[in-house]
Amino acid sequence: MSNLLLARFIPEARELLQISASGLLKLERNPSDETAVNEVFRAVHTIKGSSGLFDAGALTRLVHAAEDLLGEVRSDALRIDSALVDMLLDSLDQVGQWIDELERRDALPADADAVAHRMAAQLRRRLGSQDGEAAGAPADGAQREAEPAPADAVATLPPALLARLPASACLAAFRRACGGEAVHLVCYAPEPGCFFNGTDPLQAIRQVPGALALDIAAAEPWGTLEDLDPYQCNLHFALLTEAPRAEIELAMRYELDRTTIAPVRPRDLVRIAGEPSDGPIWDDFRETASAFLAAGRYDELRKAVAALRSVAGPTLWRRQALDWLDAALSAPEPDPALAAALVAAAGSGRLDPPPGGPLPTAQAPASQPASQAADPRRDLAHSVLASQHRSLERAGYDAERLASVGTVVENVLLSLGRDADRAAIQAAFAAAREARSVAPVLSALAAVLAGAPLQRPEAARALPETDLQEFATEVAPGPAIGGKEPEARIAAKSLKVDQAKIDLLMNLIGELVVSKNALPFLAKRAEETYASREMSREIKEQYAVIDRLAQEMQGTIMQVRMLPVAEIFDRFPRLVRDLARKLGKRIDLVLEGEDTAADKTIIEALGDPLLHIVRNSLDHGIEAPDERRAAGKSATARILLRARQEADSVVIEVQDNGRGIDPARIRGAAVAKGVVAQEEADRLSDQEAINLIYRPGFSTAAEISDLSGRGVGMDVVLTTVEKLGGQVSVSSRLGEGTTTRLALPLSMAVTRIMIVEAAGSLYGVPMDMIVETVRVPRERIRRIKKAETFVLRETIIPLLRLSRLLYLPEQPRGEADAAVLVCQVGGRRVGLIIDNFREGMDVILKPLEGVLTGIDGYAGTTLLGDGRVLLVLDLRELL
Amino acid sequence: MAIRIARKIVHLEGRCTVEEALPLLEALRKPGAHKVVMTKCEGLHTAILQVLAAARPATLVPPADPALAGLIMPFLQDSSPASGGAA
Numbered sequence: 001m002s003n004l005l006l007a008r009f010i011p012e013a014r015e016l017l018q019i020s021a022s023g024l025l026k027l028e029r030n031p032s033d034e035t036a037v038n039e040v041f042r043a044v045h046t047i048k049g050s051s052g053l054f055d056a057g058a059l060t061r062l063v064h065a066a067e068d069l070l071g072e073v074r075s076d077a078l079r080i081d082s083a084l085v086d087m088l089l090d091s092l093d094q095v096g097q098w099i100d101e102l103e104r105r106d107a108l109p110a111d112a113d114a115v116a117h118r119m120a121a122q123l124r125r126r127l128g129s130q131d132g133e134a135a136g137a138p139a140d141g142a143q144r145e146a147e148p149a150p151a152d153a154v155a156t157l158p159p160a161l162l163a164r165l166p167a168s169a170c171l172a173a174f175r176r177a178c179g180g181e182a183v184h185l186v187c188y189a190p191e192p193g194c195f196f197n198g199t200d201p202l203q204a205i206r207q208v209p210g211a212l213a214l215d216i217a218a219a220e221p222w223g224t225l226e227d228l229d230p231y232q233c234n235l236h237f238a239l240l241t242e243a244p245r246a247e248i249e250l251a252m253r254y255e256l257d258r259t260t261i262a263p264v265r266p267r268d269l270v271r272i273a274g275e276p277s278d279g280p281i282w283d284d285f286r287e288t289a290s291a292f293l294a295a296g297r298y299d300e301l302r303k304a305v306a307a308l309r310s311v312a313g314p315t316l317w318r319r320q321a322l323d324w325l326d327a328a329l330s331a332p333e334p335d336p337a338l339a340a341a342l343v344a345a346a347g348s349g350r351l352d353p354p355p356g357g358p359l360p361t362a363q364a365p366a367s368q369p370a371s372q373a374a375d376p377r378r379d380l381a382h383s384v385l386a387s388q389h390r391s392l393e394r395a396g397y398d399a400e401r402l403a404s405v406g407t408v409v410e411n412v413l414l415s416l417g418r419d420a421d422r423a424a425i426q427a428a429f430a431a432a433r434e435a436r437s438v439a440p441v442l443s444a445l446a447a448v449l450a451g452a453p454l455q456r457p458e459a460a461r462a463l464p465e466t467d468l469q470e471f472a473t474e475v476a477p478g479p480a481i482g483g484k485e486p487e488a489r490i491a492a493k494s495l496k497v498d499q500a501k502i503d504l505l506m507n508l509i510g511e512l513v514v515s516k517n518a519l520p521f522l523a524k525r526a527e528e529t530y531a532s533r534e535m536s537r538e539i540k541e542q543y544a545v546i547d548r549l550a551q552e553m554q555g556t557i558m559q560v561r562m563l564p565v566a567e568i569f570d571r572f573p574r575l576v577r578d579l580a581r582k583l584g585k586r587i588d589l590v591l592e593g594e595d596t597a598a599d600k601t602i603i604e605a606l607g608d609p610l611l612h613i614v615r616n617s618l619d620h621g622i623e624a625p626d627e628r629r630a631a632g633k634s635a636t637a638r639i640l641l642r643a644r645q646e647a648d649s650v651v652i653e654v655q656d657n658g659r660g661i662d663p664a665r666i667r668g669a670a671v672a673k674g675v676v677a678q679e680e681a682d683r684l685s686d687q688e689a690i691n692l693i694y695r696p697g698f699s700t701a702a703e704i705s706d707l708s709g710r711g712v713g714m715d716v717v718l719t720t721v722e723k724l725g726g727q728v729s730v731s732s733r734l735g736e737g738t739t740t741r742l743a744l745p746l747s748m749a750v751t752r753i754m755i756v757e758a759a760g761s762l763y764g765v766p767m768d769m770i771v772e773t774v775r776v777p778r779e780r781i782r783r784i785k786k787a788e789t790f791v792l793r794e795t796i797i798p799l800l801r802l803s804r805l806l807y808l809p810e811q812p813r814g815e816a817d818a819a820v821l822v823c824q825v826g827g828r829r830v831g832l833i834i835d836n837f838r839e840g841m842d843v844i845l846k847p848l849e850g851v852l853t854g855i856d857g858y859a860g861t862t863l864l865g866d867g868r869v870l871l872v873l874d875l876r877e878l879l
Numbered sequence: 880m881a882i883r884i885a886r887k888i889v890h891l892e893g894r895c896t897v898e899e900a901l902p903l904l905e906a907l908r909k910p911g912a913h914k915v916v917m918t919k920c921e922g923l924h925t926a927i928l929q930v931l932a933a934a935r936p937a938t939l940v941p942p943a944d945p946a947l948a949g950l951i952m953p954f955l956q957d958s959s960p961a962s963g964g965a966a
Contacts, residue, residue: 110922195926200925202923202924202925202928202950206950214950216954217954218932223933225904225907226908228930230903230904230926230929231900231926234929234933
C-alpha cells in the first residue's frame with residue numbers, strides 16, 4: 001500500500017467498526033444504555049472524520065448518515081429497535097467491505113457511490129419519518145417548511161434544457177410547480193481537476209433524485225483533439241428536477257460548492273407549440289376569462305377553460321395554451337399574473353415575454369435588494385447556516401458537534417468574506433465552550449440569519465481556489481477543539497508493530513537458543529581436548545547466564561505474540577444474533593475467559609473451526625423455541641463459549657443446551673453415507689458413534705442450509721486443530737446438550753523434544769507424545785505370536801523397534817535391558833524400543849521443505865548445538 | 880478493459896472508467912472517420928463523455944440502455960457534426 005495514512009487508517013477503522021458493532025448489540029439489549037450509545041457514536045464519528053482524508057467519498061457519506069441517525073438516538077429523539085440495529089449493522093458491514101477493498105485496491109468499487117446513496121437514503125428515511133411524526137406532518141412538507149427557498153434567487157433556464165423535456169412531462173412539472181412543489185434547476189460546474197480526486201460529475205449529477213431533464217454543455221469550446229486533456233473536466237451540467245431542495249443537497253453534498261440550486265419559476269416552464277388558429281370564440285374567451293380573473297372567480301374561469309378545451313382541436317397552439325392555463329388553475333390558489341399571461345396567450349395566439357410574476361414559494365421578504373437576487377451563494381449560505389442552527393438547537397451541547405458546526409459556519413462566513421461576522425461567531429463559540437451551552441452560538445447564528453443581510457464584497461465573487469484550500473486546512477484541526485487530545489495521548493502508550501518484525505525477532509531468538517546449545521559442547525572440548533578444567537567451568541558459568549537470558553527473551557517474545565481469545569470470541573455475539581434471527585431461534589450467548597491468551601498463529605487458526613462448531617450448534621443442536629418449550633426447557637437456548645488455560649495448553653469449550661447428539665441417528669447416517677459399514681457401526685460405543693461426525697464426508701443435516709451442512713463437516717475442524725497440535729473431543733447427552741472441547745498448545749514456536757539413539761543415529765521425539773521412559777529387562781519382554789509386549793503396571797504395552805520402523809539395520813546390543821519409550825499415539829500406548837535415551841531440549845522445528853516434503857514419518861528438522869541436523873519423528877505417521 | 884478497438888471501430892462495453900479516457904482519445908486522434916459503438920455500454924465516466932463530445936466521431940451507435948442513452952445522446956448528438964448526427 002502506497003499511502004501510509006491509509007495503511008494506518010485501515011486497522012483503526014476495523015477496530016472502530018468492531019467497537020460500533022458490539023456497542024450496537026449492547027444497545028439492542030438495553031436501548032437506554034448511554035455509555036453504549038456514546039461509544040458507538042464516537043467510533044462512527046471517528047471513522048467518518050478519518051475517512052475524509054482519503055478518496056472514499058461514498059464511505060464517508062454512508063458513515064455520515066449513520067452518525068446522524070446515532071446522533072438522534074443519543075439525543076433521545078429516536079428510539080433504537082432491532083430493525084434500526086439491523087440497518088446500522090448492514091451499513092457498518094458495507095463499510096467493512098469497502099475497507100477491505102481499500103486495502104486491496106486502494107480504491108472503492110465502482111458502484112460504491114450508488115450503494116452509499118441508497119443505504120444513506122434508507123438511514124435518512126428513518127430519520128425523516130420520525131421527524132415527520134414529531135411535527136405531525138409528512139416528512140417532505142416539514143422539510144420544505146423548515147427550509148424556505150429564498151424567493152429572490154431565480155433560475156434562468158438554458159433553452160436546450162426545456163427542449164430535452166417531453167411536452168407532457170413539462171406540463172406535469174408545471175402543474176406541480178403551480179401547486180407549490182417547486183421544480184429546481186441544479187447547475188453544476190465541476191472543478192476542472194475534479195477527476196483526480198475521484199469525482200465523476202456525471203455520476204454525481206445522476207444521483208439527484210426526481211430528474212426531469214439533463215443538459216450537458218462544454219464550458220470552453222473544444223479545441224483541437226491534439227490539445228485536449230482528457231483529465232480536465234470541461235463540462236457543465238444543468239439538471240431540472242422535481243426533488244425538494246433538501247434531497248438535492250443531500251445527493252450533491254460533496255459538490256455543493258460547485259453547485260447552485262434554485263427554484264424555477266413556473267412561467268419559465270411554459271412551452272407551447274401547435275398550429276395557429278383564429279376565430280371569434282377565442283376573443284370571447286379572452287374577454288370572459290379576463291373578467292373572471294379580475295374578479296378572482298377561479299371556479300368559473302376553470303369551467304370556461306374546460307368548456308373551450310373540450311371543443312378546440314388538440315393540435316392547435318391556442319388549445320395547448322389552454323392546457324397550460326388549466327394546469328396553472330389547478331392550484332388551490334392560482335397565481336393571477338401567470339393565469340393572466342396564459343389567458344392573454346390563448347386569446348392572442350402568442351405568449352408575451354414574462355412580466356416577472358411572483359413565485360410559488362412567495363413567503364420571502366420582498367425588501368431584499370435586487371442586486372443580490374442573482375447570487376446563488378447567498379441562498380446556499382443561508383440554508384447551510386439555517387440547517388446548522390437547527391441541528392445545534394436539536395442536539396444541545398456537545399463539544400464535538402459544536403466544533404464541527406463552528407468549522408462549517410466559519411467557512412461559510414469566510415467564503416462570503418464577512419470577517420466581522422466571523423469574529424463575532426468565533427467569540428460566541430468560545431463563550432459556548434466555556435458555558436457548556438449552545439445558547440450563545442444559537443443567538444449569534446440567529447442574528448446572522450435574520451438581522452444582518454448576507455452580503456459580500458465583489459472581490460469574492462468567483463469563489464477563489466485559495467478559499468477552498470483554506471476551507472480544507474481549517475477543517476482538519478477542527479475536531480481537535482472537541483477535547484480529543486487527551487484521548488490520543490493515552491493511546492500512544494501501546495505500539496503497533498508489523499507482525500513480520502516480531503516473527504523475525506522470534507526467529508533470531510530461536511537461533512540464539514540453538515547457538516547457545518553449542519556452549520556445553522565447547523566446555524566439554526575444553527576439558528577433554530585441552531585438559532583445562534578451569535576453562536571448562538568458566539564456559540559453563542557463562543553458559544548458565546546466557547541460557548537464563550535467552551529463556552527470558554524467549555518467554556517475552558512469546559508474550560508479545562500472545563493474543564487474548566477475545567480476538568475470535570468478539571465476532572460471535574454478532575454472528576449468533578444474526579443467525580438466530582434468521583433461524584427464528586432464541587439464543588443467549590455467554591462468553592467466558594476472553595482474557596485467556598495464546599499464540600497469535602493458534603488464535604488465528606482457531607477462528608474457522610470455532611465458527612464451524614458454533615454454527616453447527618445453532619443449526620443442528622439448538623431447537624426452535626416451541627420445541628424447547630415442549631421439551632420442558634426455557635425457550636431461550638444458551639451457548640457457552642469458554643476459554644481457559646490448562647497447563648501449557650489453551651482449552652476452548654463450546655457448550656449448548658440443545659437437543660444433543662443422538663448416537664443412533666449418527667450410526668444410521670454414517671452407514672447410509674457409506675462412512676462405515678453396518679457391522680462396524682453396531683460395534684461402536686455411543687461415544688465412538690458420536691466421534692463419527694469427525695469422519696470426512698459426514699454431515700447429518702437432512703437438507704443443506706446456508707449455515708452449515710454444506711458437506712464440509714466437522715472433519716475440517718478436526719484436521720485444522722490436529723494440524724496445530726491440538727485435540728478435539730465431543731461429549732453429548734441426548735436432550736441435554738453438547739459440549740465440544742478444543743485443546744491447543746499455547747505456543748507453536750518452540751517444541752520440546754527428547755533426543756533418542758537408534759541404529760547409531762540420533763532422532764528427536766516430541767515430548768508431548770512421551771508418557772514415560774523405562775528400562776525393561778530382556779526377560780520381561782514377552783512374545784505374543786510375532787509381536788513383542790511387556791507389562792507395565794498391570795497393562796500390556798505392545799513393543800515396536802524404532803530401527804525396524806525406520807528400515808535401518810539392527811545392531812545387536814549386549815545389554816541386559818532395553819530402553820523403552822512409552823508413547824501415547826492416537827489414544828493408545830505404545831512402547832518404542834530404542835538404543836539409548838539422551839537429553840531433552842527446546843528446539844525450533846523447521847518443517848521438511850522442497851523435495852523432502854513427501855517423506856512420511858518426520859515432523860521436521862532442527863539443528864543441534866554442535867551443528868548436526870537432527871530429524872524429529874512424527875510418531876502418528878510412523879506407527 | 881471496457882474499451883475495445885478494432886481498426887476504425889471503437890467498442891465501449893460495460894462500465895468505462897476514467898482510466899480509459901486516454902486510450903479512447905488516442906484511438907480517436909488517428910486520422911480518418913471513426914465509429915464508436917456503445918451498444919453494450921452500461922455506464923461511463925465524465926472523462927469518456929467529454930472525449931466523445933470533443934472528438935465527434937463520424938458515427939456513434941447509442942447504448943442499448945435507454946436511461947443511459949437518454950442521458951448522454953442528446954448532448955453527444957448536439958456536438959456531433961451533421962453527418963454524425965444524422966447517422
